[in-house]
Amino acid sequence: MKIRIIPDFFKRIFANLFSVKKNIRLGFYGPPNSGKTTLANRICKDWLGEEIGKVSKIPHETREIQTKEVEIKRKGQTITFKLVDTPGIATKIDYEDFLHYGLNVKESKKRAKEATRGVVESIKWLDDMDVVVVVLDSTENPYTQVNITIVGNLVARKIPVLVVANKIDKRKSDIKKIEAAFPEFDVVGISAKFGKNIEEFYESLFNIVKKKR
Amino acid sequence: MANKKSNVTLQFIPYSELAYLTSYKRVKKLLEVVSEERIILFQGRLSSEEEADLIEETMKKIGKSKKFKGIELTTFSPKVTGLSFFNQVREGIAGFLVGNRDILTIIGPATLVREIKKDPTKIQLLLRK
Numbered sequence: 398m399k400i401r402i403i404p405d406f407f408k409r410i411f412a413n414l415f416s417v418k419k420n421i422r423l424g425f426y427g428p429p430n431s432g433k434t435t436l437a438n439r440i441c442k443d444w445l446g447e448e449i450g451k452v453s454k455i456p457h458e459t460r461e462i463q464t465k466e467v468e469i470k471r472k473g474q475t476i477t478f479k480l481v482d483t484p485g486i487a488t489k490i491d492y493e494d495f496l497h498y499g500l501n502v503k504e505s506k507k508r509a510k511e512a513t514r515g516v517v518e519s520i521k522w523l524d525d526m527d528v529v530v531v532v533l534d535s536t537e538n539p540y541t542q543v544n545i546t547i548v549g550n551l552v553a554r555k556i557p558v559l560v561v562a563n564k565i566d567k568r569k570s571d572i573k574k575i576e577a578a579f580p581e582f583d584v585v586g587i588s589a590k591f592g593k594n595i596e597e598f599y600e601s602l603f604n605i606v607k608k609k610r
Numbered sequence: 611m612a613n614k615k616s617n618v619t620l621q622f623i624p625y626s627e628l629a630y631l632t633s634y635k636r637v638k639k640l641l642e643v644v645s646e647e648r649i650i651l652f653q654g655r656l657s658s659e660e661e662a663d664l665i666e667e668t669m670k671k672i673g674k675s676k677k678f679k680g681i682e683l684t685t686f687s688p689k690v691t692g693l694s695f696f697n698q699v700r701e702g703i704a705g706f707l708v709g710n711r712d713i714l715t716i717i718g719p720a721t722l723v724r725e726i727k728k729d730p731t732k733i734q735l736l737l738r739k
Contacts, residue, residue, distance in 0.1 A: 486665065487665075487680070488665055488668060488680050488681050488682065488683055488720070489668075489672075489679055489680025489681060489682065489720035490669070490672055490679065490680055491679040491680070491720065509672070510673060513669040513670070513672045513673050514669070514673070516665065516666070516669045517666050517669050517670065520662050520665065520666050521666075523662070542661075542683045542684050542685065543665075545658075545661075545685075546658060546661040546662055546665065549658030549661070550658045550659065550661075550662050552658075553657075553658050553659060
């Protein structure tokens with residue numbers, strides 16, 4: 398009896414130690430301009446003091462996968478995350494749309510080309526995620542086919558999902574609409590830009606990770 | 611007077627035409643039709659993985675062809691009490707192309723279709739001028 402208890406005790410201790418140290422690949426997915434990089438920047442600034450990438454009002458600012466390792470501490474627990482900020486997923490990309498933002502034809506075409514590659518990369522990386530934060534703009538209609546496709550693929554791969562209703566600082570923000578669209582997921586409303594409700598976000602994130610274990 | 615908007619072709623693809631194709635061929639066929647400036651209406655829906663493949667292949671095609679700028683895609687259940695948003699996610703996971711003929715999928719080229727709006731009883735295709 399004694400012999401059995403002691404190894405079990407050490408097994409548990411070591412299992413906990415390693416589970417705390419485990420590197421969680423945390424993906425940020427969503428349509429373009431929903432605030433994925435802004436949220437990843439917020440987390441990086443909170444815990445590393447530096448940003449992961451540039452943000453812009455022009456869609457498809459993030460056109461390559463960006464990663465950063467960050468250790469987040471909460472209520473005595475520490476989890477190391479590998480943040481994976483992905484380009485926004487879209488079903489169409491027209492270089493002419495970028496002209497309206499003041500880019501010239503050459504710049505717009507280059508941006509469109511890079512953006513299409515970015516979408517392909519985002520989809521390819523889906524298989525490598527441990528947990529995914531689906532970032533949605535809470536001022537926009539959540540009932541889109543892109544959102545169905547993203548969430549459907551995550552559920553099919555059994556990847557835990559946290560839905561973030563971003564931009565709650567804006568007047569048109571409607572978290573309830575996002576909650577209604579995703580009744581089976583945890584939805585947390587935040588303003589990544591201003592840090593509003595960010596503690597609630599960390600709480601939800603830790604809960605999702607705990608569930609995964 | 612005829613103009614560009616009056617020349618829209620809506621191609622109906624029956625369930626039987628896609629059901630027995632492999633995922634790869636299914637996606638390829640749909641993309642071929644859409645790139646010919648036709649709007650597809652087909653019975654059933656793609657699985658979530660096939661939808662992701664369709665988006666991936668769409669992006670690759672944008673890079674290769676100057677005229678092709680992507681797609682607009684939606685699934686629709688004619689039953690009023692049909693599918694909630696989350697149920698649509700579920701149906702996609704189950705890969706219901708073969709199993710559910712009550713669902714319709716519309717795919718249009720982005721050069722023709724600006725937006726697809728839907729509610730439980732109607733679908734609006736907003737075309738480009």
